[in-house]
Amino acid sequence: MTTSAPESVLDALSELLIERLEIPSDEVRASAPMRDLLTDSLMIVEMAVAVHDTLGITVEEEELRDATLAEFAAFVAARRTDR
Structure with missing residues (x-):
């Protein structure tokens, strides 16, 4: 995974x-591990739903x-361009 992503x-x-x-x-920094930001399984599910609702991208909990x-931003950006 690359660490660069479109700023948007x-x-x-x-x-x-x-x-x-x-x-x-x-606490929200580019270098912050997502597992540190999303501290429980409900937050992970909420983030996955928010990403889908906002950006139209489906993501898995492991991602x-x-x-x-x-x-993660680079991953989402790459998925958006693949559509």
């Missing part, structure tokens, strides 16, 4: 984390757990 995707994901999941903005925010 990274910004959209950051906004979801801050506004929908109420994660403090100072959310196993990446940093920047890596």
Whole structure:
């Protein structure tokens, strides 16, 4: 996985984390592991639903757990361009 992603995707994901999941903005950094931001299984499911609703991309729980925010943004950006 690459760590670069279009800023718009990274910004959209950051906004979801801050506004929908109420994660403090100072914790939402590109280098932050998603497993540290999404601390329980309900948050993971909520984020997966939010990504689908907002960006039209289906993601699996493992994809959310196993990446940093920047890596996840790159993954989502790549899926958006594959459509």
